[in-house]
Structure formats: structure tokens, C-alpha cells
Amino acid sequence: MVGSMAASEAVKNMKPYHYAILGVVVVGVGLVGYFGVYRPIMQRLGLIDDPEDRKALRMLNRAKDSKYWNGTYYKGRENKISLNPMASKSSEIAKELEKGIAGWGTNESGILSALGKLKTREDLSYVIWQYGNLFNKDLLNDIGGDMKGQELIDVLTITENLK
Numbered sequence: 001m002v003g004s005m006a007a008s009e010a011v012k013n014m015k016p017y018h019y020a021i022l023g024v025v026v027v028g029v030g031l032v033g034y035f036g037v038y039r040p041i042m043q044r045l046g047l048i049d050d051p052e053d054r055k056a057l058r059m060l061n062r063a064k065d066s067k068y069w070n071g072t073y074y075k076g077r078e079n080k081i082s083l084n085p086m087a088s089k090s091s092e093i094a095k096e097l098e099k100g101i102a103g104w105g106t107n108e109s110g111i112l113s114a115l116g117k118l119k120t121r122e123d124l125s126y127v128i129w130q131y132g133n134l135f136n137k138d139l140l141n142d143i144g145g146d147m148k149g150q151e152l153i154d155v156l157t158i159t160e161n162l163k
Contacts, residue, residue, distance in 0.1 A: 056152040060144045063156055066121075090126040091134065093117055097127070098135055098142075106146040111155060121162045 093114050100110035118124050131139040143155055 050149065052149040052153070056147075056149055056156070059153060059156040059160070060140070063140055063159065089117070090123070090130040093127045094131040094134055094139075097131060097139065101142045101146050106151070108147070108151050108154075111143070111147075112158065115155060115158045118159075118162060121159075124159055124162055 096114035097111055100107040100114065115124075118127065128139045131137065144152065147155060
């Protein structure tokens with residue numbers, strides 16, 4: 001009872017600027033909650049339609065249809081892989097990509113840096129093949145699961161622009 005009396009006394013003694021400060025705090029907490037928690041969850045669930053995400057999804061589906069993104073593209077061609085100079089670097093790049101994807105959050109700059117080392121789509125295929133061998137996972141699914149919107153567009157644009 002004493003606590004509620006103290007609270008009611010505090011409310012009686014509030015000045016107009018106290019209400020303004022309280023309003024700003026409430027609005028700020030609401031915005032942080034919406035943009036920091038609610039909106040990302042709704043986007044992840046696909047309940048908010050975002051044009052950037054639609055573009056990224058179209059690019060992701062186009063990449064899935066490409067023979068170079070297929071992890072089995074070089075199955076049965078292992079003897080040709082050793083002839084390519086990228087073969088020795090593909091394991092290193094695959095590990096860099098996995099490091100950028102693994103764990104809590106995504107290291108976009110690490111992924112972009114690793115992909116920037118590739119010159120051709122054939123190089124990309126070597127890295128995807130190596131990624132599958134090393135981690136028993138599909139690189140495209142991992143990237144698509146970790147990245148959305150402009151980040152995913154940036155990554156897929158790099159791979160689409162390879163020779």
C-alpha cells in the first residue's frame with residue numbers, strides 16, 4: 001500500500017516535460033521493439049512482403065537452376081579438378097565461406113571477400129564442390145538460409161558476373 005501511495009504522489013508531482021520525456025521513451029522502446037524484434041521475425045516468416053527479398057529470392061532460384069551451383073557438377077570429373085590452378089585454393093576459400101556463414105550471425109564482408117577471389121564460374125564450381133566435401137553441406141542453401149535482401153543480392157551478383 002505504501003508503494004502505491006508513493007507512486008501516486010510521484011504522478012501528481014510530474015511536470016509537463018516529464019510527460020514528454022516519458023512519451024519519447026515509450027515511443028523509442030516501441031520502435032526498437034518493432035524494427036529490432038518484430039519486423040525481422042515477420043520478414044523471416046515471410047509475413048511482410050519486401051521487394052528486395054523478392055528480388056533476392058528470384059536470384060537464388062536462378063542460381064539453383066545453374067549447373068555451376070550444383071554441388072555434384074564435378075562428381076566424376078575429379079581428375080580434371082587437379083589440372084586447374086584454383087583447385088589448390090578452393091579448399092581455403094570454402095573454409096573462409098564456412099567461417100563467414102557459421103555461428104551466430106553472418107560475416108557478410110568475409111563471404112564477399114572469399115567470393116571476390118574467384119575469377120570464373122568454373123572456380124565457383126570447385127569451391128562449391130570442395131565446400132560439400134569438407135562440410136557435407138550445400139553452399140547455396142547455407143548462403144540462402146543466412147542472408148536475405150540486399151546482402152543476398154550482393155553475393156549472387158558477384159557469382160552471376162563471373163566469366
